[in-house]
Amino acid sequence: MTVNNTIAHQRLILSGDRERFKELLRRRLIECGWRDQVRMLCRDVVKENESNNVTFDMLVTRVTPRARALVPDTVKKELLQKIKTHLLTQKDQ
Amino acid sequence: MNDNGCIHLNNFKAAKGIHPYKIVHAFFVSCTSYEARRYKATSCLCFTCGQPGPRMHSCLHCIYFACYAGHIQDHSKSKKHFLYVDLSYGNIFCAQCQDYIYDRELTEIAMSHRLKEAKSLGISVPFMPWLPNNNEALALRRLRKRRLISPHTTIGLRGLQNLGSTCFMNCIVQTLIHTPLLRDYFLGEKHKCKAQSSGKCLVCEVSKLFQEFYSGAKTPLTLHRLLHLIWTHARHLAGYEQQDAHEFFIATLDVLHRHCMNGVEDTEKKENGRCNCIIDQIFTGGLQSDVVCTSCSGVSTTIDPFWDISLDVAGPGSLQACLERFTRAEHLGSAAKIKCSNCRVYRESTKQLTLETLPIVASFHLKRFEHSSQIDRKISAFVSFPAELDMTPFMSSHRRAVDVGATDNNNAPEGVFEDNRYSLFAVVNHLGSLDAGHYTAYVRQMKGSWFKCDDHMITRASLREVLDSEGYLLFYHKTVLEYECDVS
Numbered sequence: 295m296t297v298n299n300t301i302a303h304q305r306l307i308l309s310g311d312r313e314r315f316k317e318l319l320r321r322r323l324i325e326c327g328w329r330d331q332v333r334m335l336c337r338d339v340v341k342e343n344e345s346n347n348v349t350f351d352m353l354v355t356r357v358t359p360r361a362r363a364l365v366p367d368t369v370k371k372e373l374l375q376k377i378k379t380h381l382l383t384q385k386d387q
Numbered sequence: 388m389n390d391n392g393c394i395h396l397n398n399f400k401a402a403k404g405i406h407p408y409k410i411v412h413a414f415f416v417s418c419t420s421y422e423a424r425r426y427k428a429t430s431c432l433c434f435t436c437g438q439p440g441p442r443m444h445s446c447l448h449c450i451y452f453a454c455y456a457g458h459i460q461d462h463s464k465s466k467k468h469f470l471y472v473d474l475s476y477g478n479i480f481c482a483q484c485q486d487y488i489y490d491r492e493l494t495e496i497a498m499s500h501r502l503k504e505a506k507s508l509g510i511s512v513p514f515m516p517w518l519p520n521n522n523e524a525l526a527l528r529r530l531r532k533r534r535l536i537s538p539h540t541t542i543g544l545r546g547l548q549n550l551g552s553t554c555f556m557n558c559i560v561q562t563l564i565h566t567p568l569l570r571d572y573f574l575g576e577k578h579k580c581k582a583q584s585s586g587k588c589l590v591c592e593v594s595k596l597f598q599e600f601y602s603g604a605k606t607p608l609t610l611h612r613l614l615h616l617i618w619t620h621a622r623h624l625a626g627y628e629q630q631d632a633h634e635f636f637i638a639t640l641d642v643l644h645r646h647c648m649n650g651v652e653d654t655e656k657k658e659n660g661r662c663n664c665i666i667d668q669i670f671t672g673g674l675q676s677d678v679v680c681t682s683c684s685g686v687s688t689t690i691d692p693f694w695d696i697s698l699d700v701a702g703p704g705s706l707q708a709c710l711e712r713f714t715r716a717e718h719l720g721s722a723a724k725i726k727c728s729n730c731r732v733y734r735e736s737t738k739q740l741t742l743e744t745l746p747i748v749a750s751f752h753l754k755r756f757e758h759s760s761q762i763d764r765k766i767s768a769f770v771s772f773p774a775e776l777d778m779t780p781f782m783s784s785h786r787r788a789v790d791v792g793a794t795d796n797n798n799a800p801e802g803v804f805e806d807n808r809y810s811l812f813a814v815v816n817h818l819g820s821l822d823a824g825h826y827t828a829y830v831r832q833m834k835g836s837w838f839k840c841d842d843h844m845i846t847r848a849s850l851r852e853v854l855d856s857e858g859y860l861l862f863y864h865k866t867v868l869e870y871e872c873d874v875s
Binding site: 300309318350 | 424429
């Protein structure tokens with residue numbers, strides 16, 4: 295992270311907008327069914343490894359790549375565009 | 388996995404209590420105040436490598452921040468501090484158990500902090516699913532009868548007998564019964580009648596009606612008691628002739644609203660000057676009227692409550708176009724001068740209507756019946772309406788931003804996070820001519836599942852069929868609900 299990035303990041307936390315964007319993302323991922331899909335992926339991993347002790351770390355390693363690929367482009371685009379415009383309008387103030 | 392934590396966490400709690408978790412959570416996971424956000428913004432960096440991630444954790448023993456890429460583990464090993472908190476989600480990792488662990492008490496703290504955080508940011512509280520308490524769990528175990536809701540289920544659907552041109556009532560009742568939030572209210576038995584004389588409360592009658600619709604029986608219902616109650620309380624609708632469904636809808640809401648208030652203390656009635664009965668919570672919005680003096684540009688603003696929006700249908704071909712015209716600034720002309728409070732004389736002015744607050748159910752009335760001294764006629768012009776409608780362009784805040792040319796305002800945080808999307812859930816149609824007509828209704832039973840209600844007959848319908856229908860009354864429900872909570 296560069297200094298500029300860090301400042302932008304800190305400003306987002308300070309203003310509470312980071313949480314607002316997170317909430318927006320969370321909503322969109324629920325609406326489009328992504329959360330349910332990821333839940334199914336996790337269930338599959340647990341089922342495959344029924345004999346072993348499934349840990350959180352293992353679940354994260356196995357599910358993350360597939361879960362990331364499942365995020366719809368529309369959601370990514372919306373968030374990217376909104377964060378971008380938001381940061382650009384902030385700068386002028 | 389249970390929520391009793393693990394022996395290591397329990398030992399820690401016995402020695403140090405819940406305070407360390409509470410502090411870490413309120414300042415670095417869910418910031419409950421501006422001050423907390425300032426701490427989080429400046430100090431959430433790995434003490435070892437200075438990076439903001441990946442997956443920052445805080446040691447619960449000494450509040451040492453470190454990333455999950457190895458540094459928190461190093462700290463844990465060298466100091467023998469085995470418990471650390473994930474700073475993104477607030478979960479506790481136990482290095483001795485080698486996994487995240489759950490503890491009911493700490494989960495409750497986390498939940499209350501999340502509510503405080505939402506309040507401090509002025510955003511909607513996250514949806515929390517219903518969890519049965521001990522009594523409710525017992526009741527569920529005792530009552531073994533279950534109903535399976537499948538995509539083919541027809542529960543909640545019942546025909547209504549026509550009592551002699553009462554189709555106007557039937558289609559409004561079908562609409563109310565299929566209003567999602569109203570259904571939840573009544574099936575949750577939220578109406579506690581405070582009226583002195585039972586049998587005279589329309590709200591109780593509707594409550595019973597919901598039970599009838601969801602009883603599983605399939606025979607058509609007869610609504611004579613409901614009709615009688617409305618006749619008694621809205622005298623202008625009494626009699627056996629055909630009535631206007633729109634007029635009946637408004638009259639029904641009015642009687643329901645009045646009966647909700649029966650026996651309620653005056654002090655409980657209003658919240659911020661607004662009635663908080665279920666009818667007003669669901670159906671009431673605020674219509675803003677701005678009158679601008681053409682001479683001094685002084686604005687006089689009034690906000691009036693509304694239950695529905697009546698739209699002219701001559702001209703525009705779509706609901707959005709009707710709304711666009713409804714919210715356009717209109718020049719009042721020299722024949723309709725208004726006294727300007729600034730100039731203190733009568734001036735020409737422009738008037739603009741916009742939506743200041745949106746109701747949960749947005750009801751649109753397409754003015755298809757024209758009554759004038761010369762002629763009474765029905766306008767059958769086609770007006771298309773969408774299954775999903777975004778109301779943002781018709782909001783007062785949005786219109787103001789567009790008018791002053793400050794398009795940037797749309798990107799202000801409120802604009803970005805505001806969600807004004809609505810979904811169609813009922814359409815009332817008038818078939819035939821002015822004097823020999825019939826009303827039917829399309830209702831959405833579940834997402835994507837539509838039915839046509841023609842008095843006692845209920846038939847499956849497609850969305851296409853619904854959208855191609857003429858449309859007289861259109862009912863939209865807010866797609867995403869916002870939640871409020873009371874936290875101190």
